[in-house]
Amino acid sequence: MLAAAVFLYSCERKNDTINKTEILTLPTQIVKNFETVLADSGRIQLIMSSPLLERFTNTDPPYSEFRSGIRVIFYDGHKEPVATASAKYARFTDKKNLWELRDSVVVVNETNYKLETEQLFWDQDKDIIYTDRFLKITSEDQIIQGSGFESDMRLTKKRIKNVSGPIYLRDE
Secondary structure: OHHHHHHHHHOOOOOOOOOHHHHHOOOOEEEEEEEEEEEEOOEEEEEEEEEEEEEEOOOOOOEEEEOOOEEEEEOOOOOOOOEEEEEOEEEEEOOOOEEEEEEEEEEEEOOOOEEEEEEEEEEOOOOEEEEEEEEEEEOOOOEEEEEEEEEEOOOOOOEEOOOEOOOOOOOO
16 A cells, blocks of 8 residues: 555656746747858848857847857858958847847958957948947058947948057058
């Protein structure tokens, strides 16, 4: 009898409930080792890759998170890349069309200007990148450092705040 009672007690069914709020915080989509190509009229605009993409559509606003890093190669319709961007973390907010890149952010354009910072925002609607953090821009003949920055994605129209380091002006 004792053995039967122990057996029946050990087989007791426990109902663990999952709260609705816990479910809403889970990603609605997970993609591992993905690469996507964005094209317009048959011309490649960019190639994006990441080891992990998590989409959260049950939140307001919906967003995508790239916790294992991201790499983007920009073509803008050209045959050769015009810029690259990489970071160890990225987040894209759908409603704002806003990217946030964090941790070891590196952007390199077609003329080998290299931007390095710890946080960078890319507003797709305005087609600008910006940060209020420390940054370093390296070219073939100079290194510019500063805090605060705004530019187009190709780094051709740069505005650096609180600049330090030599700046060489070219006669045109």
